[in-house]
Amino acid sequence: GAVVSQHPSRVICKSGTSVKIECRSLDFQATTMFWYRQFPKKSLMLMATSNEGSKATYEQGVEKDKFLINHASLTLSTLTVTSAHPEDSSFYICSATPAYNEQFFGPGTRLTVL
Amino acid sequence: QKEVEQNSGPLSVPEGAIASLNCTYSDRVSQSFFWYRQYSGKSPELIMSIYSNGDKEDGRFTAQLNKASQYVSLLIRDSQPSDSATYLCAVNIDGGATNKLIFGTGTLLAVQP
Numbered sequence: 101g102a103v104v105s106q107h108p109s110r111v112i113c114k115s116g117t118s119v120k121i122e123c124r125s126l127d128f129q130a131t132t133m134f135w136y137r138q139f140p141k142k143s144l145m146l147m148a149t150s151n152e153g154s155k156a157t158y159e160q161g162v163e164k165d166k167f168l169i170n171h172a173s174l175t176l177s178t179l180t181v182t183s184a185h186p187e188d189s190s191f192y193i194c195s196a197t198p199a200y201n202e203q204f205f206g207p208g209t210r211l212t213v214l
Numbered sequence: 215q216k217e218v219e220q221n222s223g224p225l226s227v228p229e230g231a232i233a234s235l236n237c238t239y240s241d242r243v244s245q246s247f248f249w250y251r252q253y254s255g256k257s258p259e260l261i262m263s264i265y266s267n268g269d270k271e272d273g274r275f276t277a278q279l280n281k282a283s284q285y286v287s288l289l290i291r292d293s294q295p296s297d298s299a300t301y302l303c304a305v306n307i308d309g310g311a312t313n314k315l316i317f318g319t320g321t322l323l324a325v326q327p
Contacts, residue, residue: 143319193257197313208257
């Protein structure tokens with residue numbers, strides 16, 4: 101149980117384009133999903149908390165207009181990186197919470213912006 | 215700033231030995247503690263959660279929590295080369311008001327065959 105999927109697993113795009121990443125909880129309903137970013141050999145950095153049916157809560161320093169988050173249903177949250185630049189290249193990982201505090205992670209999306 | 219600290223390692227242990235991974239946290243109101251395993255290039259995988267002081271065992275893994283000392287550890291018995299990974303300690307930061315976690319930087323474990 102507690103399976104989270106993410107799509108796409110890898111994306112390469114040109115600078116200035118937008119990229120959408122989907123996160124789905126496959127076997128449970130998740131009222132809360134989280135989006136993280138991880139740079140090589142660094143720890144996970146929480147970007148935002150996504151609650152179904154409400155606006156996402158962004159961590160300090162994360163541009164909400166650049167990283168658009170939509171949590172349309174109890175099983176789907178999306179992260180759109182708008183006008184991507186090379187410095188946005190990173191490993192983006194979502195997680196979802198089926199029960200008290202336990203977070204289960206999706207497999208991640210590796211974004212490369214040329 | 216609320217923090218979770220881990221020794222980055224690498225921690226090298228021979229196959230079959232016990233690996234001991236440690237973590238300290240700064241937020242006294244933290245109530246939930248987790249250990250995740252992350253293989254290189256992959257996302258984290260939850261291996262243990264612990265909420266009460268003392269030990270919690272699951273197979274070869276034992277999590278230990280001491281809230282008074284703000285310390286949580288993970289023991290891996292009979293370490294295998296497949297256990298070689300980065301182990302992330304995660305702590306709930308607001309006493310359960312939300313499900314937000316803060317992660318340590320991780321300890322790289324290398325199990326030598």
